[in-house]
Amino acid sequence: MKKVLSLTLALLMVLSLAACGGSKKEEAPAPTGGDAPAAEGFVPDKTVTWICTSSAGGGSDIFTRKIGEIMTNDDLVGGQTIVVSNETDGSGEVGRNKVATMKNDADYTLLTFNSGDLMPMVTNTKNRSSNFRILAIMAVDKQLMFSCPASDSKTDYAKNGGDQGDFAAAIEAAKNGTFVVIGGSKGDDITTYNKLLEEVGLTEQQMGYITYDSTSDAITAALGGNVDFVISKPAAASQYVESGDLTPVLALANERYAGNLSDAPTLSEIGDYENVEVPVWRGVAAPAAMSDAAVAYWSDVLGKVSTSDAWHSEYLEKNQLIDEYKDTAAATEYVTTYEADYMAANGLS
Amino acid sequence: MENISALLSGFQVVLTPENIGVCMLGAVLGLIVGAMPGIGSLAGVALLLPLTYKFNPTTAIIMLGALYYSNMYGGSFSAILLNIPGDSPAITTALDGYPMAKKGRPGQALVAANTASFIGGTIGILILTCTASGLANLGLKFGYAEMTLVLLIAMTSISWLIGENPIKGIVITMLGILVASIGMDTLTGAPRYDFGSMYLLGGIPFTPFVIGCVGFAQVIKLINERAADEKQRQGEERNVKLSIKDSMLTKHDFRRILPPILRSGILGTFVGVLPGSGATTGSMMGYAMQKKFKSEEPMGTGAIEGIAASEAANNAAAAGAFAPLLALGIPGSGTGAVLLGGLMMWGLNPGPLLFDSNPEFCWGLISSLYLANIFTLLVAILVIPFLIKILSVPVKYMIPIITCVCIVGAYSTSNSMYGVMVMFVSGIVGYLLEKNGFPTAPMLLAFVLAPMLEKNMRKAFIASQGSLKVFADSPLKVVLLAIFLILIFTPIVKNILRKSKAKKTAASV
Secondary structure, three states: OHHHHHHHHHHHHHHHHHHHHHHHHHOOOOOOOOOOOOOOOOOOOOOEEEEEOOOOOOHHHHHHHHHHHHHHHOOOOOOOOEEEEEOOHHHHHHHHHHHHHOOOOHHHEEEEEEHHHHHHHHHHOOOOHHHEEEEEEEEEEOEEEEEOOOOOOOOHHHHOOOOOOOHHHHHHHHHOOOOEEEEEEOOHHHHHHHHHHHHHOOOOOOEEEEEEOOHHHHHHHHHOOOOOEEEEOHHHHHHHHHOOOOEEEEEEOOOOOOHHHOOOOEHHHHOOOOOOOOOEEEEEEEEOOOOHHHHHHHHHHHHHHHOOHHHHHHHHOOOOOEEEEEOHHHHHHHHHHHHHHHHHHOOOO | OHHHHHHHHHHHHHOOHHHHHHHHHHHHHHHHHHHOOOOOHHHHHHHHOHHHOOOOHHHHHHHHHHHHHHHHHHHHHHHHHHOOOOOHHHHHHHHHHHHHHHOOOHHHHHHHHHHHHHHHHHHHHHHHHHHOHHHHHHHHOOOHHHHHHHHHHHHHHHHHHOOOOHHHHHHHHHHHHHHHOOEEOOOOOOEEOOOOOHHHHOOOOHHHHHHHHHHHHHHHHHHHOHHHHHHHHHHHHHHHOOOHHHHOOOHHHHHHHHHHHHHHHHHHHHHHHOOOOHHHHHHHHHHHHHHHOOOOOOOOOOOHHHHHHHHHHHHHHHHHOHHHHHHHOOOOOHHHHHHHHHHHHOOOOOOOOHHHHOHHHHHHHHHHHHHHHHHHHHHHHHHHHHHHHHHHOOHHHHHHHHHHHHHHHHHHHHOOHHHHHHHHHHHHHHHHHHHOOOOOHHHHHHHHHHHHHHHHHHHHHHHHOOOHHHHOOOHHHHHHHHHHHHHHHHHHHHHHHHHHHHHHHHHHO
């Protein structure tokens, strides 16, 4: 019983120690305001809420928290605290609608807004990008097609001796009646797949697509030989390429990638096709009711984040993203065009 | 042998005072988080992830690993004592755990759950240690057709829960499937049954739905039966004083739970390794398998074997899920995905190279699971006497307390009132169903399994272009298919035989 008691005591001590440590970390930084940015008219004087419509731990969440961290660490927001709120109801539509229609606190609310958020939003709801103020685009990502030639042959194409390392051969096989199957995640990857299909002149019955909840699920499927090819951004597949499990077979971009992805040809290199490139962007939006002064302020602060060392070394390089900051004017134009193109391509109005 | 020496070096990493400390902390927090309905391991790990950024990665993952692990213990507490599963794998624990607690053996039910968790988990960790990357590759062999068959087999477990009236059972199962299909189609992204509501676009969230159907329905029932309960309580007031000693299992109990634990431990590990299945499927398969074996009391009426089978399987599955996570960078569950996100934040690249590039990290994590397992068992058994006091709290105090717990749990899934609304509605519906003889357990199981079945089956059909051959073109598939068909047809054939026998005897008489 003594041992039990001492163990309990030890546990209690550990707990209380941890509690102390925890509370220290959560203390809000004291408002210094010394190095506050010079944008006129608006400086935040209370806590800022940043809504992320994806769940904690995912790509969008990491993007959001990283920017928030840099803003606080580099003292870009007048010493205010940024609270990230993950609002995932209705696949994120509820959170996006809330921001779009927000009247109070509009100057103190930010929203992570990516191409992967825009596509389901315009498809399934009446919400449009014009209901937001687009503050900035922070980074752009492109995709590649990978395959795992060493996997078990479970697909028609692999069973019929098709070479999963050669996309040109797969296009030919598909035209001659062998079913080829591609995997990828929702949103961005489907758009790219549809563009690719259109460009090479195949139908869904010849070259099918299986949707996964996430890119990592799709890569798993490729490793298990359940799909012939998988569409992925460089970051998610990088480790597998290094270990030799995945082979990059096609760059879905206008030019080849660098480094260990340089072996993958673009579409125009493997046949008489145009290159297929669907930029995947990550941006920040705000309620339509945000004041012009606040819009200018946030766009400026996000610009400062995009030039910081931490942003380059801890985010862009690590995730192999392309640095592409656009300020509010450029970003608004870009997103509007993107939305119009997407809606036209999918027959939405 | 190589693995054993690697494991020993892993222990060297873990056995520093700092790492032991965080491991214990993780175990305690996990137990608390797991015991709170609604805050499952996913939310627990996600909430604590930021706390660990300041640690070095090995220490951080040890804490999170311990937390994830001990969560599986905690989930059974509220399931057994309040009939509110703390997390989804505990649904099957509640089926026998709560009746057993009602029978006046809450202590033994909790100890049985913890013992099963411990042994099942140990089996899982041992298998993980010995095979590590090999196990993960085994998981990859499973294609969609195989997964579809495994899920069909899991679905047959529902038939055991249907109760006396098969038609009502089927109706309620269908209702579960229908509710599960609300939201976006997982393959095409097309909205289903959203009735123009933005909220329904994301589907019915699982946790509030379960808390409502089971927990809040329970509250309504308590309100109705309050008077009767109070009278009954006066009679047995003095019997509820229980110590650890009184909660210990008898030799006979232990002999009853050992075989199901061993079976479920092995099965659970394997289910945990399969991509995207996780602890919930593990515990359901374990429970369903136990139905096929003899139990002293009928399952669902407080059989200690049922608790053991489902708890052992879910802990083993939690351990098994680490194999694909570490060896291939594939998360076996939502929690795994959050852990994976954490790994990336610490600058580690989870993926096939992790075992080679960061062996001290991988093996440190695996050896920390051994420690976490022991710590959690100790802590869990120590708190049992305090937990049991919950049962002696009069109903009039329990009603508001459980209601609060339900609301908090439902709110915390997505930090919004939507979860609370879903909880209340499903609670009322759940109560009305239960009152009219519709058992809710089949609905919950169908709700969990149907979307997985749909996803895998449709993927199998896309890849095969609609051909049914895909379900029978390899030995593994044929075996799985045979198991499924045997499960389906045995009762029918038995029935026919019995009838013809009855006819014969009737004719001869």
